[in-house]
Amino acid sequence: MTAVQDAPVRAAVPPRQRRRRRGVPPLVWAFLLLPLAVELFWVFWPAMNSFSLSFTSWNGVGAARPVGFENYQRLFTDPIFLTALGNNVIWAIGFGGLSVAGGLALAVALNRPGRGVGLYRSAIYLPMVISLAVTGLFWRVMYQPGGPIDVGLGAIGLGELQQQWLANPDTALYAVLIAAVWRQVGYIMVLYLAGLKGRDPSLEEAAAVDGANAWQRFWKVVMPQLRGVNTVVFAVTVIDSLRTFDIVWAMTRGGPYNTTQLLSTYMYQQGFTLVNLGYGSAIAVVIFLLALAFIITYLVRQARAEEL
Amino acid sequence: MRRSPLFHAVMIPFTLLWLAPIVFVVLVALREFDDIAARGLGAFPASLTLEGFATALAGGKLATALVNSAVVTVCTVVASLALAAIAAYALSRYRIPARRTILLVMLAGNLLPAQILLIPVSRIAQGIGIYDTLFALVVVQVGFGLGFYTFVLHGFMRALPSEVFEAALLDGSGPGRTFFSIVLPLCRPALAALAALATTWVYNDLIWAMTVLQTDTKFPITAALLNLQGGYSNSWNVIAAGSLVAAVPTAIVFFVFQRHFVSGLLVGTGK
Numbered sequence: 001m002t003a004v005q006d007a008p009v010r011a012a013v014p015p016r017q018r019r020r021r022r023g024v025p026p027l028v029w030a031f032l033l034l035p036l037a038v039e040l041f042w043v044f045w046p047a048m049n050s051f052s053l054s055f056t057s058w059n060g061v062g063a064a065r066p067v068g069f070e071n072y073q074r075l076f077t078d079p080i081f082l083t084a085l086g087n088n089v090i091w092a093i094g095f096g097g098l099s100v101a102g103g104l105a106l107a108v109a110l111n112r113p114g115r116g117v118g119l120y121r122s123a124i125y126l127p128m129v130i131s132l133a134v135t136g137l138f139w140r141v142m143y144q145p146g147g148p149i150d151v152g153l154g155a156i157g158l159g160e161l162q163q164q165w166l167a168n169p170d171t172a173l174y175a176v177l178i179a180a181v182w183r184q185v186g187y188i189m190v191l192y193l194a195g196l197k198g199r200d201p202s203l204e205e206a207a208a209v210d211g212a213n214a215w216q217r218f219w220k221v222v223m224p225q226l227r228g229v230n231t232v233v234f235a236v237t238v239i240d241s242l243r244t245f246d247i248v249w250a251m252t253r254g255g256p257y258n259t260t261q262l263l264s265t266y267m268y269q270q271g272f273t274l275v276n277l278g279y280g281s282a283i284a285v286v287i288f289l290l291a292l293a294f295i296i297t298y299l300v301r302q303a304r305a306e307e308l
Numbered sequence: 309m310r311r312s313p314l315f316h317a318v319m320i321p322f323t324l325l326w327l328a329p330i331v332f333v334v335l336v337a338l339r340e341f342d343d344i345a346a347r348g349l350g351a352f353p354a355s356l357t358l359e360g361f362a363t364a365l366a367g368g369k370l371a372t373a374l375v376n377s378a379v380v381t382v383c384t385v386v387a388s389l390a391l392a393a394i395a396a397y398a399l400s401r402y403r404i405p406a407r408r409t410i411l412l413v414m415l416a417g418n419l420l421p422a423q424i425l426l427i428p429v430s431r432i433a434q435g436i437g438i439y440d441t442l443f444a445l446v447v448v449q450v451g452f453g454l455g456f457y458t459f460v461l462h463g464f465m466r467a468l469p470s471e472v473f474e475a476a477l478l479d480g481s482g483p484g485r486t487f488f489s490i491v492l493p494l495c496r497p498a499l500a501a502l503a504a505l506a507t508t509w510v511y512n513d514l515i516w517a518m519t520v521l522q523t524d525t526k527f528p529i530t531a532a533l534l535n536l537q538g539g540y541s542n543s544w545n546v547i548a549a550g551s552l553v554a555a556v557p558t559a560i561v562f563f564v565f566q567r568h569f570v571s572g573l574l575v576g577t578g579k
Binding site: 024025027028029031032034035036038039041042043044045046047049050053060109110114115116117119120122123124125126127129130131132133134137138139140141142144145146147148150151182187190191194239242243245246249250263264267268271272277280281283284285287288291295298299302303306 | 311315316319320323326327328329330332333336348349350391392394395397398399402403404408410412414415416417418419420421422423424425426427428429430431432447448450451452454455458459462463482483484487508511512513514515518519530533534537544547548550551554555558559561562563566569570573574
């Protein structure tokens with residue numbers, strides 16, 4: 001975390017101005033403290049409350065009953081929680097893997113400007129501005145029996161694959177995942193397009209002169225230069241996976257038979273539908289702990305990039 | 309630069325396939341209920357009608373929901389950017405003790421999974437008597453988004469040329485006047501990018517609405533749409549029309565501000 005440590009900045013300011021600026025004016029303190037107070041009250045204070053709530057049993061009425069680690073012990077024997085945890089792993093790998101593969105491939109294909117490239121890019125960005133809830137409804141329509149997915153499969157001779165995509169416990173999670181990937185690819189492509197723009201083309205020319213083919217140039221010369229983007233993409237993907245809620249809620253609400261339950265949807269059901277505030281908070285704390293390492297990765301990277 | 313015909317031969321069908329879900333939903337939205345019931349969801353429309361849109365807006369209360377969404381989005385974006393701008397100004401141009409730590413802690417707040425805030429936020433909103441109001445939805449989203457906007461604006465303000473500030477100081481301009489008459493105008497590009505981005509985020513939110521709202525007449529469009537899905541579960545034309553109504557405003561923001569939007573996505577990634 002060296003990048004975060006204090007180091008004198010703006011040392012080049014002439015002494016006269018530095019003296020004038022040393023005392024921070026009261027108005028500037030107000031400028032800082034007002035937003036900070038809002039964030040402390042609505043973000044950090046609730047977050048800390050979740051920790052203390054997770055050690056209680058509470059249905060929202062009367063006083064919360066302290067139960068120690070009971071909620072956490074219960075998690076390990078709760079089959080729905082374990083399903084949700086497993087689904088979240090599948091989700092992080094599938095959602096992350098597919099959107100990175102798609103976004104990177106498209107960024108490489110659409111990197112150089114040319115006729116039509118702007119249109120292709122816009123088309124691929126477009127799903128990203130549609131909300132996850134609406135994306136979920138769009139794809140619910142797509143997956144309906146007799147809908148375009150089934151009709152399309154029939155048209156290319158794969159009619160035997162037609163099924164109730166969202167009602168079948170074997171396919172529901174993957175059906176939702178595809179919809180989420182459709183929306184995410186554009187975002188990943190934006191990140192990689194920026195990364196590709198920032199690379200040094202002379203390195204590739206040198207590699208080409210040395211006889212490296214396009215495939216080798218990409219993996220040995222371009223990819224190492226995208227390391228920074230890869231870190232951001234990796235952290236963002238995992239954090240997003242753990243947060244994923246809307247699209248599952250819109251498409252399946254965790255069903256059928258909890259087969260599409262993710263940690264976030266199960267947490268919402270426990271906390272809000274069943275009003276098990278203590279148990280719901282324990283799941284929320286687990287989500288936080290799983291995200292923590294990736295949050296730190298992202299912060300360190302940001303601090304470095306901004307040369308803080 | 310010229311591309312080989314093969315490039316377009318691959319990209320044109322791919323792009324069409326990519327947009328197919330949107331095109332398909334438009335077609336479903338324009339069909340009559342009886343037509344869908346008789347000929348199936350995958351069939352091409354026999355006739356076109358706006359009946360689905362009318363039902364969604366009136367019967368499904370989406371018209372009210374759109375107004376709620378507009379109010380919440382405008383208030384949240386304006387308040388978030390205003391608060392983020394003053395915080396970023398203080399942190400980037402003044403020697404606040406531990407300012408790097410403060411900035412990173414603020415950013416960290418935005419990276420927290422919302423799940424860890426939901427139950428307490430709902431209880432706090434009830435405790436201070438703003439539960440089930442649009443105001444609650446605005447303040448909680450302002451609090452949650454602030455860290456990110458502050459971080460981005462901080463980076464931008466720090467990069468402003470220091471000569472400008474020295475000149476302002478010599479002119480006897482105080483911190484408030486410097487902020488309003490110099491910093492804000494110079495930050496317009498960054499503010500525009502963040503505003504485009506924040507508009508789509510706030511408008512698209514579902515989880516906060518489900519956390520602090522209860523009455524369906526107060527729901528923003530996303531939450532109202534899920535209600536609609538319950539009420540018209542087999543009227544695919546109504547659901548498709550409602551989804552499009554919800555998607556159109558952000559699509560407009562995107563097309564009008566595409567450049568801002570894309571640069572907005574990048575400012576937060578250290579590129």
